[in-house]
Amino acid sequence: MSNRLSTARRLTATFALLVPLAIVIILLLIPGVPRWIPTLVLAIAVLGYLWSLWYLGRRTRSWKYAERDEDLLVLRGIMFKRLVIVPYGRMQLVDLAAGPLDRAFGITSLQLHTAAATTDAVIPGLTPDIAAALRDRLASKGEHRAAGL
Amino acid sequence: MSDHDEPATTGVKYQLHPLSPVIATAPVLPGLLIASWFIGGGAAFKYGVAGIPLGMIGILALVAVIFGYQYLNWRKLEYWFDDSGDFRVDSGVIYRNERRLQLSRLQTVDVVSPLIPRLFGMASLRIEVAGAGNSKAVLSFLKQPDADALRREIVGRAAGLGEQAKHVEAPETVIAQVPTEDLGLSLILRSSTVGLLLLTSVVLFVSYLDGGFKGLLLVPVTGGIPILMVAGEFLNLYGFTVATAGDGLRLRRGLLQTQSQTVPPGRVAAVDFIEPLLWRPKGWVRVQITIAGVNSSSDDQKLSEGVLLPVAPWAEAKTIFALVMPGVDLDAIRLESAPQKARWRAPFQFKQLGVGHSEKVLVTRRGWLTRHLSVVPHARTQSVRVEQGPVSRRLGLASMYVDVPPGPVRIRAAFRSAPEARELADAQAYRARQARARDQSTHWANPPTQS
Numbered sequence: 001m002s003n004r005l006s007t008a009r010r011l012t013a014t015f016a017l018l019v020p021l022a023i024v025i026i027l028l029l030i031p032g033v034p035r036w037i038p039t040l041v042l043a044i045a046v047l048g049y050l051w052s053l054w055y056l057g058r059r060t061r062s063w064k065y066a067e068r069d070e071d072l073l074v075l076r077g078i079m080f081k082r083l084v085i086v087p088y089g090r091m092q093l094v095d096l097a098a099g100p101l102d103r104a105f106g107i108t109s110l111q112l113h114t115a116a117a118t119t120d121a122v123i124p125g126l127t128p129d130i131a132a133a134l135r136d137r138l139a140s141k142g143e144h145r146a147a148g149l
Numbered sequence: 150m151s152d153h154d155e156p157a158t159t160g161v162k163y164q165l166h167p168l169s170p171v172i173a174t175a176p177v178l179p180g181l182l183i184a185s186w187f188i189g190g191g192a193a194f195k196y197g198v199a200g201i202p203l204g205m206i207g208i209l210a211l212v213a214v215i216f217g218y219q220y221l222n223w224r225k226l227e228y229w230f231d232d233s234g235d236f237r238v239d240s241g242v243i244y245r246n247e248r249r250l251q252l253s254r255l256q257t258v259d260v261v262s263p264l265i266p267r268l269f270g271m272a273s274l275r276i277e278v279a280g281a282g283n284s285k286a287v288l289s290f291l292k293q294p295d296a297d298a299l300r301r302e303i304v305g306r307a308a309g310l311g312e313q314a315k316h317v318e319a320p321e322t323v324i325a326q327v328p329t330e331d332l333g334l335s336l337i338l339r340s341s342t343v344g345l346l347l348l349t350s351v352v353l354f355v356s357y358l359d360g361g362f363k364g365l366l367l368v369p370v371t372g373g374i375p376i377l378m379v380a381g382e383f384l385n386l387y388g389f390t391v392a393t394a395g396d397g398l399r400l401r402r403g404l405l406q407t408q409s410q411t412v413p414p415g416r417v418a419a420v421d422f423i424e425p426l427l428w429r430p431k432g433w434v435r436v437q438i439t440i441a442g443v444n445s446s447s448d449d450q451k452l453s454e455g456v457l458l459p460v461a462p463w464a465e466a467k468t469i470f471a472l473v474m475p476g477v478d479l480d481a482i483r484l485e486s487a488p489q490k491a492r493w494r495a496p497f498q499f500k501q502l503g504v505g506h507s508e509k510v511l512v513t514r515r516g517w518l519t520r521h522l523s524v525v526p527h528a529r530t531q532s533v534r535v536e537q538g539p540v541s542r543r544l545g546l547a548s549m550y551v552d553v554p555p556g557p558v559r560i561r562a563a564f565r566s567a568p569e570a571r572e573l574a575d576a577q578a579y580r581a582r583q584a585r586a587r588d589q590s591t592h593w594a595n596p597p598t599q600s
Contacts, residue, residue, distance in 0.1 A: 077537075087578060116552035120534070
């Protein structure tokens with residue numbers, strides 16, 4: 001995984017921090033609200049933010065994938081761990097997606113689809129060239145092993 | 150296709166029955182009638198007696214517009230079998246839609262007859278092929294025998310037979326019929342119904358003690374929902390019949406709206422035996438199935454789609470299971486129970502937890518109040534997952550999931566020891582690969598050539 005993914009995720013978390021900050025400011029502006037309430041909200045928000053900076057870093061680092069002979073393995077998660085095995089023969093399509101923030105950071109996420117909607121195989125934070133190469137490799141492996149439903 | 154003896158040939162285009170636009174318009178009439186009371190009344194109020202014909206003209210104009218649209222829909226819809234053996238439907242007035250259904254990927258064919266078309270002896274045909282999203286075609290309406298003939302031809306062609314398939318009437322053998330009283334009782338005894346009814350009585354009791362009647366406001370909700378649920382399912386599943394025919398399994402059901410679904414062999418992606426708490430004294434079980442492509446489309450029929458058998462004794466359920474997954478002996482599969490430490494995570498369902506496999510299928514068991522015994526053929530495994538939440542991680546547990554196409558069945562080997570779950574996942578991926586290499590269910594009537 002590219003390190004830029006952590007940075008992108010942290011930036012999103014920073015945007016999310018704006019919401020409690022706005023609440024704090026509103027609370028300060030309303031007369032009659034005791035001062036300790038906005039202070040408490042601010043403290044919780046800042047602590048949560050610091051924790052998320054640390055946690056997001058760990059979580060993005062936990063994301064791993066492996067191309068094995070017959071299937072793709074995707075491993076992720078710290079609190080909720082998850083391992084997905086997708087046989088190449090079952091892949092129906094491979095998606096590459098990059099939002100505006102992702103593009104600014106030069107990362108792309110790759111998603112595999114099978115006939116099951118519950119297949120949750122996403123690999124985020126790849127650099128575009130690696131992602132494209134992986135997609136082409138997966139597509140050709142899928143073709144060789146294609147099977148009906 | 151007004152005369153069903155007429156031979157269907159490849160390339161010849163057909164239209165739906167000419168009465169279709171009339172039948173399609175009919176359901177809006179009651180609503181318009183009610184609206185006309187209000188509009189007519191309003192107009193009469195505003196313009197005096199002269200307003201009444203004015204309001205009527207307005208309503209008639211609206212009916213004419215709807216009918217005109219339905220008429221164009223009918224004019225523009227054509228269906229035929231093309232040279233490559235696909236079924237084609239061209240439709241649409243404003244947006245043209247040319248749909249091509251690959252019959253080798255046929256999943257189910259339904260002949261549905263809602264109340265009003267039924268009065269006219271008409272039915273609509275729903276054809277589902279495998280695929281994500283909207284992968285079906287609906288033909289509304291055909292005369293009942295024509296719909297049956299077309300169904301036969303579609304299933305026959307999908308099986309690899311040629312045009313003559315239409316004339317081969319597959320004889321039906323009824324295997325199971327759900328008695329009406331069993332169906333009614335079973336729906337009332339379902340855990341969700343009983344739970345809501347219990348809640349209702351608690352609410353009633355508390356508001357009685359309390360002397361207030363605010364609590365009574367909840368009664369229509371907690372009491373009404375189960376009644377509606379039971380009534381809805383009862384109407385839908387009434388007279389449920391399972392029969393075998395040469396072209397697959399035929400499921401018939403419905404009181405007001407009748408439906409007959411044909412499931413060709415080898416289409417079932419997963420099976421779930423569901424056993425609510427209060428069914429156990431009776432030894433009843435419900436069987437639900439996932440068929441790829443059927444549940445992925447958003448549909449008002451969704452509620453009871455996927456029911457293979459609404460309620461039956463175990464023995465009967467197993468007989469029918471043997472038809473959808475031939476050669477699988479459930480009793481011979483030994484279920485491995487969960488490790489002792491899983492008690493901490495799942496104290497109630499612990500005793501039920503189990504997973505096992507045979508050469509062809511993976512079986513999992515779970516649930517406390519409502520038990521689930523789920524079966525998935527290795528060949529239908531899409532992907533495999535292992536998940537572990539924070540509590541499970543402390544205990545060294547993990548759950549293994551098998552992903553199957555969207556539908557009512559979820560396959561989960563819950564709360565195994567972490568290394569075992571991982572092993573199960575790898576083993577399942579391996580078995581899936583092996584099974585897939587052998588799988589040949591696309592053309593089941595002929596030996597597969599190229600699909």
